[in-house]
Amino acid sequence: MVYDYDIIIVGGGLAGLTAAIQLSLGQYAVLVIEKKPYPHHKVCGEYVSNEVVPYLESLGVDLNSAGIVHIDTLQMSTHSGNSITTKLPLGGFGISRYTFDNLLYDRAVKAGVEFIFEAVSSINYRDEVFRVHTASKKFTCSIAIGAYGKRSGLDKKLNREFIQQKSPWLGVKCHYEYENFSDNLVALHNFKGGYGGLSKTEDGSVNFCYLANFENFKKFNSIEDFNQHVVAHNPYLNDFLRDANPKFKKPLSIAQISFEKKEAVENHVLMCGDSAGLIHPLCGNGMAMAIHSAKIVSNCITDYFKSSNHDDRIKLEHTYRVLWKKEFERRLRMGRYIQSLLMNDTVSELAFRTIAKSEKMLQLIIKRTHGSPILV
Numbered sequence: 042m043v044y045d046y047d048i049i050i051v052g053g054g055l056a057g058l059t060a061a062i063q064l065s066l067g068q069y070a071v072l073v074i075e076k077k078p079y080p081h082h083k084v085c086g087e088y089v090s091n092e093v094v095p096y097l098e099s100l101g102v103d104l105n106s107a108g109i110v111h112i113d114t115l116q117m118s119t120h121s122g123n124s125i126t127t128k129l130p131l132g133g134f135g136i137s138r139y140t141f142d143n144l145l146y147d148r149a150v151k152a153g154v155e156f157i158f159e160a161v162s163s164i165n166y167r168d169e170v171f172r173v174h175t176a177s178k179k180f181t182c183s184i185a186i187g188a189y190g191k192r193s194g195l196d197k198k199l200n201r202e203f204i205q206q207k208s209p210w211l212g213v214k215c216h217y218e219y220e221n222f223s224d225n226l227v228a229l230h231n232f233k234g235g236y237g238g239l240s241k242t243e244d245g246s247v248n249f250c251y252l253a254n255f256e257n258f259k260k261f262n263s264i265e266d267f268n269q270h271v272v273a274h275n276p277y278l279n280d281f282l283r284d285a286n287p288k289f290k291k292p293l294s295i296a297q298i299s300f301e302k303k304e305a306v307e308n309h310v311l312m313c314g315d316s317a318g319l320i321h322p323l324c325g326n327g328m329a330m331a332i333h334s335a336k337i338v339s340n341c342i343t344d345y346f347k348s349s350n351h352d353d354r355i356k357l358e359h360t361y362r363v364l365w366k367k368e369f370e371r372r373l374r375m376g377r378y379i380q381s382l383l384m385n386d387t388v389s390e391l392a393f394r395t396i397a398k399s400e401k402m403l404q405l406i407i408k409r410t411h412g413s414p415i416l417v
């Protein structure tokens with residue numbers, strides 16, 4: 042069988058782009074189909090764990106050229122304003138998704154990856170062939186990677202279990218001009234029914250991104266109204282929203298964010314990044330996990346193509362499932378546990394206060410929700 046491509050990657054976010062670079066450097070014919078041209082903003086806290094640095098450097102991604110901001114300190118506060126500050130064991134960096142995704146896109150193009158900017162409408166597998174369709178095009182490939190993020194119409198078509206359930210979370214993000222914020226800080230401030238992160242990006246803007254319970258949110262007329270009546274009850278966020286100047290005409294928002302369990306392989310499609318599982322943003326580890334899962338899937342695919350028993354798809358899928366679980370399941374479980382505490386207003390204040398009193402506990406949570414630098 043002659044395929045159009047060895048590998049088609051559906052979705053060109055961090056997971057899809059990273060896998061595309063590694064596989065293309067391995068001399069495979071790779072097509073990424075992404076629905077939005079670069080650069081574009083995304084709802085995201087924009088704090089990236091340093092876990093990814095050695096791996097991205099090994100792929101020739103020059104993070105310093107993008108002007109990343111180095112971050113080594115975490116501040117957390119309860120909605121009434123009790124706060125704790127601690128050093129981040131591994132640290133991280135601040136970069137907007139506008140710049141980060143575009144940086145990886147440029148690297149992918151140089152590495153020989155082909156791109157099409159259209160939404161994928163279906164991925165079908167039969168007799169060792171994937172057929173990937175957009176509204177106007179059809180392609181075949183030997184391996185399909187699903188890297189299309191948290192939620193997509195494709196999940197419905199693949200009849201994935203998590204998509205059957207409604208999710209109560211809404212994400213909001215905007216960049217601000219704000220002088221009074223340290224470069225090396227990422228701050229996590231709790232408010233009733235949610236929490237928000239503040240950190241600097243490469244152009245000096247402060248990114249404010251929060252996650253809120255949708256039931257709470259819909260009692261208000263607008264994001265501004267919600268900010269004023271709920272978010273600004275936290276004294277740190279009150280100071281921030283009072284003095285900071287928004288740089289976007291309107292904040293970006295996304296609803297129906299799901300943290301439910303997902304399968305790493307669905308109808309033979311190898312899921313990568315958020316398509317395989319999303320960790321609660323409180324953990325600040327989603328981007329690192331997306332990038333790390335790209336490495337795992339790329340290594341598994343390389344082994345599959347190199348093996349003499351070239352058609353052992355069952356082994357490929359099994360190995361990927363096992364490696365994915367081994368690396369991420371514990372972190373996701375911890376993230377879900379923290380989320381369950383935050384869903385309850387009374388428990389969430391108590392939980393935040395307990396954490397805010399104990400630097401040791403905070404360090405333990407950071408350890409349990411983060412990985413080590415990705416080995417190259």
Ligand SMILES: Cc1cc2nc3c(=O)[nH]c(=O)nc-3n(C[C@H](O)[C@H](O)[C@H](O)COP(=O)(O)OP(=O)(O)OC[C@H]3O[C@@H](n4cnc5c(N)ncnc54)[C@H](O)[C@@H]3O)c2cc1C
Pocket residue numbers: 051052053054055056057074075076077083084085086087088089090159160161162188189190191193194195212213238250251252298313314315316319320322325326327328329331
């Ligand atoms: C509110 C919030 C705050 C967060 N803050 C942080 C943080 O501070 N630090 C951190 O590490 N993580 C954070 N995360 C998690 C992080 O954003 C994700 O884990 C990360 O973006 C996952 O990357 P990805 O490549 O899997 O998905 P994405 O970056 O979402 O990329 C998916 C891509 O697929 C494309 N796509 C979707 N459907 C189709 C289709 N049908 N056809 C073609 N293309 C398609 C989309 O346009 C998109 O570009 C946060 C998440 C949320 C919700």
